[in-house]
Amino acid sequence: MKIDFANLQYQHELYKNEIEEAILKVARNCNFIMGNEVEKLEISLQEFTGAKYAISCSSGTDALLLAMMALDIKPGDEVITTPFTFIATTETIAFLGATPVFVDIDEKTYNINPDLIEEKITSKTKAIIPVSLYGQPADMDKINEIAKKYNLKVIVDGAQSFGSTYNGTMDSSLADISTTSFFPAKPLGCYGDGGAIFTNDEILSNKMKSLRLHGQLKRYHHKYIGIGGRLDTIQAAVLNVKLKYYAKDLALRQEVAFKYTKALANKSNLVLSYIDEKATSAWAQYSLRVKNRDELQEKLKKAGIPTAVHYPMPLHLQECFTYLGYKKGDFPVSEIVSNEILSLPMNPYVTDEEIEYIVENI
Template sequence: MQFIDLKTQYARIDRDVKARIEAVLDHGQFIQGPEVQALEARLAEFVGVRHCVGLSSGTDALLAAMMALEIGRGDEIITTPFTFIATGEMIALLGARPVFVDIDPVTYNIDPARIEAAITGRTRAIMPVSLYGQCADMDAIAAIAARHRLPVIEDAAQSFGASYHGRRSCALSRIGCTSFFPAKPLGAYGDAGACFTDDDALAKSLREIRNHGQDRRYHHPRLGLNARLDTLQAAILLAKMEIFPEEVEARARIGARYTELFQARGAVGTDVGGAPVLTPYVHPHNLSVYAQYTIQVEDRDAVAAKLNEQGIPTAVHYPIPLNEQPVFHVGLPGEDYPVSTAIARRVLSLPMHPYLDEETQVRVVEAVAEAAGL
């Protein structure tokens, strides 16, 4: 059983992928070739913003976004501790300080009700993460940001293709950042990412930053990065965009089917400790792309081991909150972020991709139910 089935996807698009790669090999423009501009236009249209700026990874997209906003040493960025290290890592690399705010126990995204208390005179931005494929409560966050005149940067590494009140992820804030890592809902065949914005000046800055800070050849008005999106990866992503809208619908359908199957076996609720198995909750105004289908279980390691014995792969996203990571050590581990701490001990991600058939899902659910004692 595949945790993420890229082989089946490739079988659908192999001719298109090969043709596009061959076109790049023929024209030889491996850096900033025409496929990059074509992909940026396609993605901007899909998201519904004026500008898409392709970058070398989702991590570099976060870094470039903060550099474009001139965030630096001594600044504070409010974000969540329940996320991949890149979110806090890029803040710290700029000399800024990540200020963690605990999460909502239902969606696992940053809790807007806790944000305002964390704002200080050094706060320069709010960076919510749209975790597991569901957008954070961006309207509530935007209202807080507007009151304090702060930009919002959406870390949408897991939510490209998702929507919130009918608007696409990456079009919900001053800058949206996403990742095209191969395992993401829209994945390249290597590292890739992008920033999205309606701000013309920011888009110009982002394009300069990704290319060593130059506004024209050998003229550098700012410090930048070597963070360009490879032409070959752009070509692959163009092929994948042909089927991506269909895959978004399939992900939503398959995620909902998982939940229905679990609920039929008695998995109920979303509160920590509320049942042996807790299924993810998606707000009615959201469409999730289920970058992961993540449940909560007691004695996670034992459950995962039993599934592994049956050939069912699992993963944990994420076992250690950022405040407990040795590189940060923000306060006493778990003391200030009880929801993140509790959920990090219980989350378990199951096989999830657009080609997951119902028979396989039934097998996974039955195995989890048996292992968890449902």
């Protein structure tokens, strides 16, 4: 059996006619930048998430960058986040000249451990960036409580968690600003790079809209130093089609995850995915932990089962962050998880037969 990890081809076939017609419509109109499809998408994103303002942008990375720019994060500031995430979370902090300050993760959810945050707060701390890893929001009650106590801003890195919830609220409305990614392999993906930013603050919304257009308020009149961070119209057109079916896809992801967990529950040598009772996950990944990961990964590969490691090296040990002065052993939970974590094929279309085959081989 040959299994597809993300199964993007199958999804395209499902919505092929609508998506290709939407792309052709943009091509015929030649309105490639900030076309009508972009505004339509932003309105639909607001309706789907319940956030007051949705601002589309060029990528999940630029979403984080724009969020921090809107909050005036600058050189000398400190931003608290997790070392167990994709590099964009921390890369954007460093890009603005601010200092990433790491806090270790919770061993069950793999998200930032809120009980360790306060000890890292200094007079230079300006914000906290929790990551909704693998699709599950962090413990936002505790994080927002700490932020309020110390007058800090919170940005949710929801690149993997669009459509997830915490205490019944979608992750797009859990902080001062929330971001997401529409990278093709994400739960809601476009056909290139794309992202979005969410907020309930009108002032922040207007500022981020300006920042993504080189800081201009009207053509060639610039209030801020901004970036070219727009989502192109073709990607918006693709997302407009896929968003219509996204609730169904999310439900199918839940089913796939449930079936994996049920089928693997009696495997004592595995640590399975854990979802907090307050949260729901978008299941960007189904990840488990195993001691002999490399051996298992090689066996699965020979059986035609693709896997991935998200992520093999925590950020405090990456060469580009050596200037921060961290060393091995500083964040032990992140280091243990990075050595054991393994992601199985995850998409809405994983069949029962494929799950059975994967579990047999594990």
